[in-house]
Amino acid sequence: MKVCIITTGGxxxxxxxxxxxxxxxxxxxxxxxxxxxxxxxxxxxxNLLRKDSLELTDAxxxxxxxxxxxxxxxxxxxxxxxxxxVETARALVGVPGKTIVLTGSLAPARFKFSDAEFNxxxxxxxxxxxxxxxxxxxxxxxxxxxxxxxxxxxxxFEETET
Numbered sequence: 001m002k003v004c005i006i007t008t009g010g011x012x013x014x015x016x017x018x019x020x021x022x023x024x025x026x027x028x029x030x031x032x033x034x035x036x037x038x039x040x041x042x043x044x045x046x047n048l049l050r051k052d053s054l055e056l057t058d059a060x061x062x063x064x065x066x067x068x069x070x071x072x073x074x075x076x077x078x079x080x081x082x083x084x085x086v087e088t089a090r091a092l093v094g095v096p097g098k099t100i101v102l103t104g105s106l107a108p109a110r111f112k113f114s115d116a117e118f119n120x121x122x123x124x125x126x127x128x129x130x131x132x133x134x135x136x137x138x139x140x141x142x143x144x145x146x147x148x149x150x151x152x153x154x155x156x157f158e159e160t161e162t
Contacts, residue, residue: 002042004073009051010081012105025050029109053081061091089145101127
């Protein structure tokens with residue numbers, strides 16, 4: 001089973017330059033995370049976008065969906081910024097025959113204390129075991145995008161009532 005990992009930017013790939021929080025979205029850290037973890041699954045990274053998720057547009061979401069639909073793999077992980085991850089996940093609902101898992105991080109992967117590696121690992125486990133559909137893998141849980149939100153005050157994702 002081959003997994004396609006589509007990167008779109010977000011905090012997971014941010015590079016900070018100074019104490020005033022000037023940043024840019026840099027090269028994806030996912031290949032490094034997978035190599036350092038000695039991940040033995042068959043994977044390919046597609047670097048699609050390098051944007052903060054607050055800058056993503058409907059056209060960007062359409063591009064993400066078209067890219068997912070065009071890939072031959074049935075197992076897709078999308079790295080994404082956390083602020084609009086749920087919106088993009090909902091835009092991917094209905095892609096037939098694919099298991100799609102979105103993940104990201106609340107701190108950049110380049111930081112010593114980051115949830116990036118854990119969340120990427122969780123997403124890779126989820127994409128290999130979850131049924132076809134769209135899922136969000138964050139904070140040690142796999143959520144249905146129909147009933148999840150980012151709680152900015154608590155800095156985590158949580159289930160909502162349907």
